[in-house]
Amino acid sequence: MFSKTCEYAIKAVLYIATQSLNNTRVKIGDVAENTGSPEAFTAKILSTLTKHNMLHSLKGPYGGFEIEEKKMKQIKISEIVYAIDGDAIYNGCGLGLDKCNALKPCPMHDKFVKIRSELKKMLETTTIHELATKIKTGKSILIR
Amino acid sequence: MFSKTCEYAIKAVLYIATQSLNNTRVKIGDVAENTGSPEAFTAKILSTLTKHNMLHSLKGPYGGFEIEEKKMKQIKISEIVYAIDGDAIYNGCGLGLDKCNALKPCPMHDKFVKIRSELKKMLETTTIHELATKIKTGKSILIR
DNA sequence: TATATTTCGGACAAAAATATCCTAAATATA
DNA sequence: TATATTTAGGATATTTTTGTCCGAAATATA
Numbered sequence: 001m002f003s004k005t006c007e008y009a010i011k012a013v014l015y016i017a018t019q020s021l022n023n024t025r026v027k028i029g030d031v032a033e034n035t036g037s038p039e040a041f042t043a044k045i046l047s048t049l050t051k052h053n054m055l056h057s058l059k060g061p062y063g064g065f066e067i068e069e070k071k072m073k074q075i076k077i078s079e080i081v082y083a084i085d086g087d088a089i090y091n092g093c094g095l096g097l098d099k100c101n102a103l104k105p106c107p108m109h110d111k112f113v114k115i116r117s118e119l120k121k122m123l124e125t126t127t128i129h130e131l132a133t134k135i136k137t138g139k140s141i142l143i144r
Numbered sequence: 145m146f147s148k149t150c151e152y153a154i155k156a157v158l159y160i161a162t163q164s165l166n167n168t169r170v171k172i173g174d175v176a177e178n179t180g181s182p183e184a185f186t187a188k189i190l191s192t193l194t195k196h197n198m199l200h201s202l203k204g205p206y207g208g209f210e211i212e213e214k215k216m217k218q219i220k221i222s223e224i225v226y227a228i229d230g231d232a233i234y235n236g237c238g239l240g241l242d243k244c245n246a247l248k249p250c251p252m253h254d255k256f257v258k259i260r261s262e263l264k265k266m267l268e269t270t271t272i273h274e275l276a277t278k279i280k281t282g283k284s285i286l287i288r
Numbered sequence: 289t290a291t292a293t294t295t296c297g298g299a300c301a302a303a304a305a306t307a308t309c310c311t312a313a314a315t316a317t318a
Numbered sequence: 319t320a321t322a323t324t325t326a327g328g329a330t331a332t333t334t335t336t337g338t339c340c341g342a343a344a345t346a347t348a
Contacts, residue, residue, distance in 0.1 A: 004305075011239055038307055105283075115262055122258075132251075140250055144242065171295090188337090302335100
């Protein structure tokens with residue numbers, strides 16, 4: 001569904017968010033350890049997300065990553081997916097046709113549109129805050 | 145959603161099916177040309193599908209691939225996907241957790257289960273014959 | 289039987305995705 | 319100011335996916 005990179009990105013953001021809910025800033029090493037992701041690769045991804053203004057980063061001792069509660073409530077999972085994987089999941093043809101639309105549809109077009117619009121809606125209505133809260137209250141996990 | 149290999153596989157099967165509806169047996173070159181797929185790679189894929197007993201192949205002059213109308217009506221898109229991509233799309237965790245289930249769910253588990261069960265149902269209720277007919281009647285296309 | 293045609297299958301190649309390493313830049317603290 | 323810590327970013331490496339090539343096997347036809 002998502003690329004590995006995108007899975008890491010979502011998990012990283014959620015881990016940082018849960019820690020930010022406790023006013024704790026986290027280092028890359030912590031993120032990697034608590035999401036089961038490769039550290040150096042995670043660093044790249046966090047850098048990208050920081051540039052996209054989804055995270056706040058601070059260099060130096062006591063530095064790390066954090067995310068304001070206000071932002072957690074604004075940012076939707078769809079935005080992370082879009083920043084990392086682009087719009088293929090939302091707009092690409094399920095059979096890989098260059099052009100595929102209602103006028104010249106691939107044989108699965110209608111069926112795909114239906115599924116994907118639900119996927120899209122789901123991602124666009126799910127906030128970081130909602131998921132981070134699930135983790136904080138022990139209702140779900142990010143690793144194992 | 146699907147791997148490139150799987151996209152080629154579905155398109156190839158559908159092309160062969162539309163031709164079989166006209167009692168025409170097709171060669172790999174025809175398949176590649178009419179689905180916009182690389183020929184040698186398509187050959188590999190068709191070989192796999194033949195082994196999975198989804199297609200019938202014949203070597204030699206006037207040989208090629210075909211699929212019985214009876215089979216077109218039996219075989220679902222889900223079977224092609226499973227043969228090529230395995231069950232990750234049906235059972236894998238959306239965030240890539242090794243173990244993710246209702247008891248120890250990732251934060252997106254419930255939402256993913258909902259989407260994926262619809263995707264699964266869609267793939268499991270769509271037959272080759274249904275889609276091949278759409279192509280034959282000009283309602284949809286496999287290329288461009 | 290000889291030849292041409294076609295799929296089959298193994299080895300190999302290229303491209304893309306995933307992952308590592310290392311140095312620079314920033315910054316808190318002593 | 320000197321040092322330790324941490325992110326940023328470029329270069330490089332590894333793995334996986336996608337793709338090619340070529341000879342072998344099968345078979346229709348002359």
